[in-house]
Every structure is written in structure tokens, then in C-alpha cells.
Amino acid sequence: MSRAGTPDPARAIAAGDRRALAKAITAVESGDPASDALLRAVFRRTGKIPIVGLTGPLGVGKSSLINLLVAHLRAQGKTVGVVAVDPTSPFSGGSVLGDRIRLERRPGDPGVFFRSMASRGAAGGIAASTRDVARLLEAAGFDVVLVETVGSGQVDVAIRDVASTRIVVLVPHLGDEVQTLKAGLFEIADVFCVNKSDLPGAETAERDLAELASLGPAPDGWRSRIVRTSTVVPSGIPELWKAVEAHERFVAEAPGHLAEQRRRLEQEIVGRVRDLVAAEIAARLEAEPSLRHLVDRVVARELDPRSAAERLLPRSRR
Numbered sequence: 125m126s127r128a129g130t131p132d133p134a135r136a137i138a139a140g141d142r143r144a145l146a147k148a149i150t151a152v153e154s155g156d157p158a159s160d161a162l163l164r165a166v167f168r169r170t171g172k173i174p175i176v177g178l179t180g181p182l183g184v185g186k187s188s189l190i191n192l193l194v195a196h197l198r199a200q201g202k203t204v205g206v207v208a209v210d211p212t213s214p215f216s217g218g219s220v221l222g223d224r225i226r227l228e229r230r231p232g233d234p235g236v237f238f239r240s241m242a243s244r245g246a247a248g249g250i251a252a253s254t255r256d257v258a259r260l261l262e263a264a265g266f267d268v269v270l271v272e273t274v275g276s277g278q279v280d281v282a283i284r285d286v287a288s289t290r291i292v293v294l295v296p297h298l299g300d301e302v303q304t305l306k307a308g309l310f311e312i313a314d315v316f317c318v319n320k321s322d323l324p325g326a327e328t329a330e331r332d333l334a335e336l337a338s339l340g341p342a343p344d345g346w347r348s349r350i351v352r353t354s355t356v357v358p359s360g361i362p363e364l365w366k367a368v369e370a371h372e373r374f375v376a377e378a379p380g381h382l383a384e385q386r387r388r389l390e391q392e393i394v395g396r397v398r399d400l401v402a403a404e405i406a407a408r409l410e411a412e413p414s415l416r417h418l419v420d421r422v423v424a425r426e427l428d429p430r431s432a433a434e435r436l437l438p439r440s441r442r
Contacts, residue, residue, distance in 0.1 A: 134165040142237065145264050149239055152256045163256050166263035171385070173193050173262050174372050177287030179247040179273040179312070184293045185319045186272050189364075194236055197268055197362045203235040205261030208272045210242055210253060237261065255286055255392060284312045285391045289371045291364070293317045294333070296325035313348045315367045321352035321360065344384070346374055405436050 136144035151159040178186050197204050239257065258269045273283050283290055292313040311335060316337070318329045330350055337348045349367040353360030375381050409415045418435065421427040 133162050134263070136264055137166070138169075139262065140234065140265065142234065142264075145237065145260060146239075148260055149257050152253045152260065153241055155253075159256075163259065166259060170259040170262045173267060174271065174289060174368065175258050175262075175269045175271065176368055177273060177283040177290045177312075178293055178317075179290065180293035180317075181281050184295045185355055186293050189293060189317070189319055189353060189361075190270055190272055192353075192355055192361045193270065193365065196365055198235055199231070202267040203265065203270045205237045205258075205264070205266040205269045206239065206272070206372045207254060207257050207261070207269065208238070208240045210240055223286045237264070237266065254318065258286065285388050285395075288375060289368050291315045291317050292366070293319050295320045296323050296329045314346065314371045315364070315365055316348055316350045317349065317360075318352045320354060320356070322354040324357050326352055344378060344380060346371065346378075408436070 290312045358427045
């Protein structure tokens with residue numbers, strides 16, 4: 125991304141240049157190949173701060189919760205970067221980007237940086253570039269990065285591969301929805317947050333979650349913490365952050381913490397290979413008449429999709 129006579133973007137970002145940071149994030153999000161060198165340059169300086177993911181069903185108050193978390197962290201003297209991933213239409217590709225409205229800006233405060241991103245149809249509500257943006261925020265010197273994702277469910281667990289601590293946000297009276305989401309929730313939740321606890325039923329929700337959490341597996345030895353919060357009163361924010369800190373300490377001290385980091389990076393490598401191969405094949409299908417004819421044969425039922433896919437694989441895989 126650097127040109128002759130222009131500042132090196134990695135150094136500019138590390139020096140606190142917010143304009144350089146914003147431009148770099150835009151380049152990453154748009155898939156600009158020129159951003160690759162920057163991401164390689166900053167990678168060695170990452171992996172040292174908490175990346176905290178917040179997910180949960182729509183309407184549980186994640187954005188309001190983040191506003192209070194940011195205020196709490198700033199009161200502690202911590203700098204915070206926030207990545208809010210909004211849903212993208214699988215048909216038009218458009219995104220409401222509602223978090224640009226809901227998240228409160230703090231003009232003149234260099235210790236806070238908000239960025240909304242479209243999920244671009246990525247599974248689990250995580251845009252492919254979310255990891256890279258979180259790393260850029262860490263390279264910019266932020267002490268904590270918060271990542272808000274869209275929805276949560278049995279298949280929407282991609283935040284597990286991005287965040288070091290995952291907060292699942294729920295509200296009272298979800299009832300059967302908690303049961304429906306149980307498998308996915310217990311796979312990703314390090315902390316359960318019962319938000320809107322000023323409403324009736326908060327104690328019951330906390331008790332039900334505690335019972336379910338006690339039944340769930342804890343292969344790494346960590347049992348999900350449950351914290352009640354309210355953004356109206358407000359209340360529970362310090363306790364929520366203490367639960368995050370407890371999990372971060374647990375991860376850092378656990379014998380298998382390097383194995384977990386390895387698992388996340390392996391998942392990222394596999395995902396990036398998948399994306400690269402898919403993009404290459406899509407380009408070939410568009411550009412090469414012989415491959416378009418292959419699709420025509422599938423449409424005519426002369427060839428099945430599995431056989432067509434095998435023919436599109438690199439020769440080394442056949």
C-alpha cells in the first residue's frame with residue numbers, strides 16, 4: 125500500500141494515525157490485494173490482547189451493551205477498538221449497517237475507534253476480513269478489541285475462531301429459543317450475559333442458564349460464567365468485564381492455551397485456502413469456455429455436480 129515518498133502504512137498505524145488505520149481497514153474490507161503486504165507486516169505484533177466477541181439473537185441489546193462496556197474500559201484507562209459486523213442480504217449484498225446508528229461516537233477521543241462492516245454473506249455472521257481488521261486495531265495500539273456479530277445459533281459459531289473470549293447475550297423470556305440454540309451457544313459461550321435484567325424473569329433466566337451450563341461439557345476446564353446486566357439502570361457492566369478478565373487469565377494460564385491458539389489459526393488457514401480456491405475456480409468458470417460447457421453438461425444432466433467439481437480441482441488433487 126506504500127508508494128515512493130509516502131509514509132509506510134504499518135508505521136503510520138502504529139504511530140496512532142487514525143486516517144491511515146481507516147484507509148487500511150477499507151482496503152482490507154474491499155479485498156484490495158495491496159493490503160496483503162500491510163497485513164503481513166503487522167501479524168508479528170498481534171495475538172497479545174483480548175479479542176472479545178459479543179453475539180446473540182437480534183434485539184437483545186448488544187450495541188447498547190457495547191456502549192457501556194466501552195465507557196467502562198475508558199474509565200479504566202484502556203483504549204478500545206470496536207468491530208460491528210452487520211448482516212448482509214444473500215440476494216442483493218446490501219447491509220443495513222444499523223450499528224453505525226446505534227453505537228455512540230466519541231468525537232475527539234482517540235482511545236476509541238468504531239468500525240461497522242457488512243457480513244458479506246459469511247457463515248456465522250463473520251465477514252472474512254473481520255480477523256484482519258481486529259489485527260489492524262491491535263497493531264494500532266488498542267488494549268481491547270470488541271467484535272459484535274449478527275445472531276447466534278447452532279451453525280453460527282464462527283466467532284469462536286476469531287475471539288479469545290466469547291460473550292453470548294440473551295434476555296429474559298427467551299424460553300424455548302435457548303433450548304433451540306443450546307448446542308451452538310454452549311460451543312461458543314465463555315460468558316453468558318442476561319441483558320435487560322431490569323425486566324421480569326431475569327432471575328429465572330439466570331437459573332435456567334446455570335442449570336444448562338452445569339450439564340454442558342467443559343473439555344478445557346472452564347465453566348461458562350453468567351452475569352446479569354441492564355443498559356437502562358445501568359448495572360452489571362463491571363461484573364461482566366471481570367468475567368471476561370477471569371476467562372482471559374484462565375486461557376493464558378491453561379496448559380492447552382497454545383493448542384487452542386493453534387486450532388484457531390488452523391481454521392483460519394483452511395478457510396483462506398477455501399476462499400482462494402473458490403475465487404480461482406469462479407474466475408475460471410467465467411473466463412474459460414470449456415469450463416462453462418462443463419456447467420452446461422451438468423444442467424443437461426449429462427454429468428453430476430460432484431464429478432464436475434472433481435474435474436475443477438487442481439491436477440495435483442485428482
